[in-house]
Amino acid sequence: MAAAIVLEGITKTFGPTTAVRDFTLEIPAGALCGVIGPNGAGKTTLIRMILGILFPDSGRLSVLGCGSAFGARDRVGYLPEERGLYRKMRVREFLAYMARIKGMPDGDIATEAAAWLGRVGLADAADRRCEELSKGMQQKVQFITSVIHRPELLILDEPFSGLDPVNQRLMKDLVLGEHRRGATVLFSTHIMQHAEELCDHIVMIHRGAKVLDGSLRATLEARDARIVVFEPLDSGADPAALERVEGVQGVERDAASWNVLLTPAVDLAVVIPALAAAVTPVRILLRRPTLEDIFIDIVSGAAGADGLRAGLKEAVGEGNA
Amino acid sequence: MRKVFHVAAREFIATVTARGFLFGILLTPAIVLFMVFLLPRFTTKSPPRVDGVVAVIDRSGEAGAELAHYLSPAAIRERRLEERRRLREFAASEIGSGVTAGAILGAAPEEPLGEVPHITVVTLAPDADPEREKERLKLSLAPRPADGVLLAVALVPAGAVVREGDGFDDYHLFVRSGLDDRLVDELQAGLEGCIRGARLRGSGIAPELVAELVRVERPPARVVTAEGERKASPLMNQMLPIAFMVLLMISVITSSSSLLTTTIEEKSNRIVELLLSALSSRELMTGKILGQMAVGLLILLLYTGMGLGALASFTLTGLVDPVILLFLLVFFVLSYFTVAALMAAVGSAVSEMRDAQPLMMPVMMVFMVPWLLMVPIGSHPNSLMAVVLSFVPPIGSFVTLLRMASGTPPPLWQVVLAVAAGAAGATASLWFAAKVFRVGVLMYGKPPTLRTLIRWARIPD
Numbered sequence: 001m002a003a004a005i006v007l008e009g010i011t012k013t014f015g016p017t018t019a020v021r022d023f024t025l026e027i028p029a030g031a032l033c034g035v036i037g038p039n040g041a042g043k044t045t046l047i048r049m050i051l052g053i054l055f056p057d058s059g060r061l062s063v064l065g066c067g068s069a070f071g072a073r074d075r076v077g078y079l080p081e082e083r084g085l086y087r088k089m090r091v092r093e094f095l096a097y098m099a100r101i102k103g104m105p106d107g108d109i110a111t112e113a114a115a116w117l118g119r120v121g122l123a124d125a126a127d128r129r130c131e132e133l134s135k136g137m138q139q140k141v142q143f144i145t146s147v148i149h150r151p152e153l154l155i156l157d158e159p160f161s162g163l164d165p166v167n168q169r170l171m172k173d174l175v176l177g178e179h180r181r182g183a184t185v186l187f188s189t190h191i192m193q194h195a196e197e198l199c200d201h202i203v204m205i206h207r208g209a210k211v212l213d214g215s216l217r218a219t220l221e222a223r224d225a226r227i228v229v230f231e232p233l234d235s236g237a238d239p240a241a242l243e244r245v246e247g248v249q250g251v252e253r254d255a256a257s258w259n260v261l262l263t264p265a266v267d268l269a270v271v272i273p274a275l276a277a278a279v280t281p282v283r284i285l286l287r288r289p290t291l292e293d294i295f296i297d298i299v300s301g302a303a304g305a306d307g308l309r310a311g312l313k314e315a316v317g318e319g320n321a
Numbered sequence: 322m323r324k325v326f327h328v329a330a331r332e333f334i335a336t337v338t339a340r341g342f343l344f345g346i347l348l349t350p351a352i353v354l355f356m357v358f359l360l361p362r363f364t365t366k367s368p369p370r371v372d373g374v375v376a377v378i379d380r381s382g383e384a385g386a387e388l389a390h391y392l393s394p395a396a397i398r399e400r401r402l403e404e405r406r407r408l409r410e411f412a413a414s415e416i417g418s419g420v421t422a423g424a425i426l427g428a429a430p431e432e433p434l435g436e437v438p439h440i441t442v443v444t445l446a447p448d449a450d451p452e453r454e455k456e457r458l459k460l461s462l463a464p465r466p467a468d469g470v471l472l473a474v475a476l477v478p479a480g481a482v483v484r485e486g487d488g489f490d491d492y493h494l495f496v497r498s499g500l501d502d503r504l505v506d507e508l509q510a511g512l513e514g515c516i517r518g519a520r521l522r523g524s525g526i527a528p529e530l531v532a533e534l535v536r537v538e539r540p541p542a543r544v545v546t547a548e549g550e551r552k553a554s555p556l557m558n559q560m561l562p563i564a565f566m567v568l569l570m571i572s573v574i575t576s577s578s579s580l581l582t583t584t585i586e587e588k589s590n591r592i593v594e595l596l597l598s599a600l601s602s603r604e605l606m607t608g609k610i611l612g613q614m615a616v617g618l619l620i621l622l623l624y625t626g627m628g629l630g631a632l633a634s635f636t637l638t639g640l641v642d643p644v645i646l647l648f649l650l651v652f653f654v655l656s657y658f659t660v661a662a663l664m665a666a667v668g669s670a671v672s673e674m675r676d677a678q679p680l681m682m683p684v685m686m687v688f689m690v691p692w693l694l695m696v697p698i699g700s701h702p703n704s705l706m707a708v709v710l711s712f713v714p715p716i717g718s719f720v721t722l723l724r725m726a727s728g729t730p731p732p733l734w735q736v737v738l739a740v741a742a743g744a745a746g747a748t749a750s751l752w753f754a755a756k757v758f759r760v761g762v763l764m765y766g767k768p769p770t771l772r773t774l775i776r777w778a779r780i781p782d
Binding site: 048051052053054070073074076078079080082083084085086087088089097098100101102103142145 | 323324327328331335339587590591592593594595596597598599600601763
């Protein structure tokens, strides 16, 4: 399958800060790819370079077969993280303007705009000024600007930020719809759960460097299940009893249950009965590693695992707030 | 190029359909129309209708009777008609004889005058006590005295008419508090005329003869050109260059300020990144500059059209050289590109209007220089200062246009050099703006300094 995006050794610095470091990536056409990483990891800079808004200091990139991102602009749809609209313009005019500067023929614009507004439940808002719309409605209009010209490549930077759960669900459906239409979708998020729900391909970025690149399924399946969710029968039981079991690396208390982290390559057939023997359980659940766990594993060499986990939890908490 | 056109079209439509723009663009002509047509009607030089008494203590025995005649309603009416006739003759020689001249001057001589003052001159005995009469000026007007309100007391000593010693004595005039200044002027003029006439008669000279001897009519000079002769109009010759320069300034300032505002709005609205995914920063900036240039041209055309219409109504269109109009357009383009590019650069670098103020200072200085030097350059269009400033972009555009519209335009080589300097300035400004815009438009946070902008401009593409 032809690649929609190819990056080879891309580096971008801002003064003394290296935002993206020697980044190589190939995203196949038709993929639904998530770029994940904590805030400030370099996701937005990477996306801006793919779009030709910023230019790399070194390296080579190709977008939809064009040597320069600029050449493919009209075939790319983009929803930036910091997004706005012309407050005084009417919704219909705003969509038409954005479609025109994306090179869409005038004859198709009105029909396509009306269809999209109907699809997101804003058919009645076409003649209202953008400033008269609620925030959620504005976000839907902004999304339409990124897809109205039927892009081959759709790039969404933190598309779910600021959306309520209902609109998050709608946005996921719309993104999946564009993917089904045949568009390659690349979206960034710092909320791992969103990536797990949507992506078939995952790229992790940390401090400007790529730390993971592969299919989501393969990535998850390649990791051993090393976390046991353990709910004791006696809520007053001492977790230290589990820590003494051979093959246990640590125990974290999580509300009514404990997360038991096992050492790598441990024999599950031995350790799980040993845990049950140490403390009587109500429930024992072997959990596959999440993207969050994988990310922590991968980058724990660069930062303390505890600090990283705390940072990620904070990020997930922000995203869900 | 098609995308640039779309950006320019949006910029133009969004600006000219904004309520503030429509109000602003119509406000200036409305003020001008008010000043030209209505203000003269509200401000008359004639004193208001006044009924009252002027007491004269005429110790010369020569002035009282003549002053009574001078201040009679018939004499006042006659003088007003004569003044109106002279004013119209002056206007016809200075600002043409079209319908607008008539509208500005108001009524024609043959039209009826309004009410004139009814003043009764009472000549008191020569030995009357001036201090006692002055006391009467302090009396209240309520109840109104049966013998009329005393408005003023004039004392004409004998020495005011007959030389005593080295020279003549002065007359004295005492007036009631609050008396209209224009009536005071009329009283003074009457007293002076009467005393002057009495002096001349006392010297055996007929006042009418003196008046005739000193009167020399000044016909307007005629300008001889290849197309024929026309009347010189010194007043319009002074006003027209300034009008052209102000016209250029209004159109450049309005459109470039609008560019600054819309650029900051797009950045603060966070729409700029969306636009940059479809356009290059250069395309976006170019489209915005061209769109606002169309706004400036609209203002220029509108105001120039109104100006020419006004001149036509004064039958003075011959004063405007079509070449000046062509250069008005040329200098608009040059100065607009220079200033607008700087505005775009500043707008791209900040997120709020108040952050733009420190960076705007140097740009606004550009406008202050020709504004402050407008009068000296207009008076001496070929002075060394005027010549040097002609070659400093973008000030040169304003200064050169001012000089070209003056009575003594600059030589052709200076105009060509000013255009070349303006074009070089515009090119440099656009280059600088493109560099700053590319970096600044995605920068948020602490507002940059002028030094930061220069550093951005030096970052290679």
